[in-house]
Amino acid sequence: MPELPEVEVTRRGIAPHLEGRRIEAVVVREGRLRWPVPEALARCLPGQAVTAVRRRAKYLQLDTAAGTLWIHLGMSGSLRILTRTAPPGRHDHVDLVCGGVTLRYNDPRRFGAWLWQAAGTPPPLPGGADHGLGLEPFDPAFTGAHFHAATRTRSAPVKQVLLAGDVVVGVGNIYASEALFRAGIHPARAARRIGQARYERLAGAIRDVLAQAIDQGGSTLRDFVDSRGEPGYFQQSHQVYGRTGQPCVRCGTPIRQLRQGQRSTWYCPRCQR
DNA sequence: CACGACTCCTGCTGGC
DNA sequence: TGCCAGCAGGAGTCGT
Numbered sequence: 001m002p003e004l005p006e007v008e009v010t011r012r013g014i015a016p017h018l019e020g021r022r023i024e025a026v027v028v029r030e031g032r033l034r035w036p037v038p039e040a041l042a043r044c045l046p047g048q049a050v051t052a053v054r055r056r057a058k059y060l061q062l063d064t065a066a067g068t069l070w071i072h073l074g075m076s077g078s079l080r081i082l083t084r085t086a087p088p089g090r091h092d093h094v095d096l097v098c099g100g101v102t103l104r105y106n107d108p109r110r111f112g113a114w115l116w117q118a119a120g121t122p123p124p125l126p127g128g129a130d131h132g133l134g135l136e137p138f139d140p141a142f143t144g145a146h147f148h149a150a151t152r153t154r155s156a157p158v159k160q161v162l163l164a165g166d167v168v169v170g171v172g173n174i175y176a177s178e179a180l181f182r183a184g185i186h187p188a189r190a191a192r193r194i195g196q197a198r199y200e201r202l203a204g205a206i207r208d209v210l211a212q213a214i215d216q217g218g219s220t221l222r223d224f225v226d227s228r229g230e231p232g233y234f235q236q237s238h239q240v241y242g243r244t245g246q247p248c249v250r251c252g253t254p255i256r257q258l259r260q261g262q263r264s265t266w267y268c269p270r271c272q273r
Numbered sequence: 274c275a276c277g278a279c280t281c282c283t284g285c286t287g288g289c
Numbered sequence: 290t291g292c293c294a295g296c297a298g299g300a301g302t303c304g305t
Contacts, residue, residue, distance in 0.1 A: 002298085003298095009288090027289080028291085034282095034299090034301085058299075058300090072299080072300090073299090074281095074282095074296035074298080074299060074300090075282090075297075075299055075300095076282085076283075076284090076297095107282095107299080108283050108284070109281085109283050109284085109297095110281080110282055110283085111281065111282065111283095111284040111298075111299065114301090125301090126301065147299085152275075153275075154275075154276095155276085156275075156276060156277085157276080160276085160277085163299085163300090163305085164276095164300090165299090165300075170299075172299070173299085174298095175299085181276070202298065245292090256298075261276095261277065261278080262277090262278075262279085262304090263297090263298085264296090264297085
């Protein structure tokens, strides 16, 4: 499921096919995504050239002179580039025809979103201009000092704060567990009760685990065109995620699972404090 | 402000 | 074998 690495790998896969090309059509077969796909897309995008394909948090942004198309993959969304027309399959909800290729959006659970930001208007997200998103994990400003300062009032478990996305973005359920394991921090520890040095390690662990996943996704997603978009990083060895009862890779203690906010977390009770 | 429960939806798994 | 409950995932929204 798309966490930041899959979104970034998708961005790298589609950007070369779209940047500098002109959008010919937007075909919406099923507009009932998380929010209705705006009719403005079919009205405003045709004729526009894609000037850049960017990413902010887990949103993809396709820039044009008229505005920016924001795409979120939700939990089951995927994008692929078709070089020749193929009949749409089940859950193929939206096509963007551009420069002779088709960007096709598939999303079985329809938790994703296609949103429109007209030039000069705020992002189409709640909260407007900054919409409460935290720092990018690869932003140089994302340091242990920042992490520490941003969590002084946070009594919630650190795992929950990671997922909330208002301190740092892009860390989903899988990589929250993985990063906390690498940093030796217990997922249930109150965020405000973690010191700056340990946040330094956590920030590094987040960058490492995401970068590794991007690399692995990139290596198997090279054939993005006409591929099924299978994310390669799923095959990476998770050290704790989904490993209930199996030995910790570091100390051999059985990995434990707990529920936090209706979500599973995995951790080593000995290595993580 | 901060927190946590709830919600959207479909497909897969596991237990009986 | 078939049925169905439960779970998975991201993140906005709402009540406290």
